[in-house]
């Protein structure tokens with residue numbers, strides 16, 4: 001897909017920054033390294049790519065930001081992930097739905113690299129069936145009283161603020177669902193211990209036990225689920241740009257490897273069997289990237305189109321898994337070894353089929369749209 005000159009130049013800006021100003025990384029950055037990296041990203045304008053300038057953002061189109069995130073992830077996945085969180089990711093809930101006071105208070109700190117926000121949607125009994133969530137927000141006059149729990153919350157150990165989905169009414173319908181901002185030191189709110197996932201990322205469980213949250217922290221109350229999921233589609237696209245960048249990194253290393261690794265007296269890229277594997281991966285990369293960019297382009301006013309997101313998600317997630325698997329294969333024993341990053345890339349991209357809604361759920365949503373039917377998932 002042809003990029004405009006502006007799009008190419010933003011991609012070049014990110015590529016150049018990644019090359020000159022970020023340490024290549026083959027693990028997630030944590031602790032002091034994470035915050036030092038955040039400062040570096042903030043100082044060069046990479047936190048808040050799509051956020052308005054008045055909050056320290058760059059006010060870029062979502063598509064431009066996707067290109068930049070992909071480039072950062074190619075060198076340092078933490079940098080790309082942070083850039084997307086602080087742009088069309090979790091920060092966009094506040095940018096799209098928040099009050100002026102919330103934007104001033106939180107977004108300015110997101111773009112300066114001082115504040116990280118996490119998202120609490122999934123619950124122990126409500127993963128794919130997100131609308132079955134039980135966490136309640138009961139109106140108590142000046143504040144809401146929250147009870148419930150959230151699971152698999154990425155980067156909760158780093159976050160000081162959480163976008164939390166909850167039920168603001170008791171009709172049992174989707175229309176009860178809204179979202180509220182919960183600060184880490186809120187009475188009655190606890191972040192559970194670190195839980196390491198397959199790629200080495202930290203996720204935590206969140207507990208709300210009569211948590212007292214001021215009313216001014218509300219993002220959206222009743223009838224907000226569709227709006228919230230509209231914002232969440234941006235989060236999904238950011239995650240896919242991250243996945244593309246990591247997959248490209250695995251591919252880049254594999255090209256280098258097959259050109260220098262010799263067996264039977266010649267470089268292994270001389271074997272036709274290897275060449276066909278390279279070509280297949282290249283075709284998958286090109287097709288995945290085209291669908292991701294198409295979804296970025298289809299985002300009018302930075303609001304992604306849900307079908308375009310599902311199409312990209314299904315293809316990118318499956319291609320990433322297959323490509324990184326082939327990259328391991330082409331590295332032989334070195335690919336399987338923890339001394340080399342190939343197995344980490346593979347573990348990183350595996351999550352794209354689950355996080356942000358599983359592929360099965362996206363396929364069902366897409367089929368419903370294609371067939372113009374509403375599929376009831378319940379008995």
Ligand SMILES: Cc1cc2nc3c(=O)[nH]c(=O)nc-3n(C[C@H](O)[C@H](O)[C@H](O)COP(=O)(O)OP(=O)(O)OC[C@H]3O[C@@H](n4cnc5c(N)ncnc54)[C@H](O)[C@@H]3O)c2cc1C
Nearest residue numbers: 119120121122127128152153154351354355356358360377
């Ligand atoms: C790396 C990672 C990061 C995450 N980060 C966050 C986060 O920051 N915040 C957050 O709130 N959540 C987060 N999640 C949670 C994620 O959103 C859920 O894991 C996901 O929605 C699936 O829910 P579940 O795990 O409960 O699986 P389940 O819903 O129990 O699904 C299990 C299996 O059943 C299948 N299935 C379920 N229903 C159907 C159906 N109707 N048709 C066909 N198949 C079906 C699924 O596709 C899946 O294969 C994260 C998950 C991962 C892996």
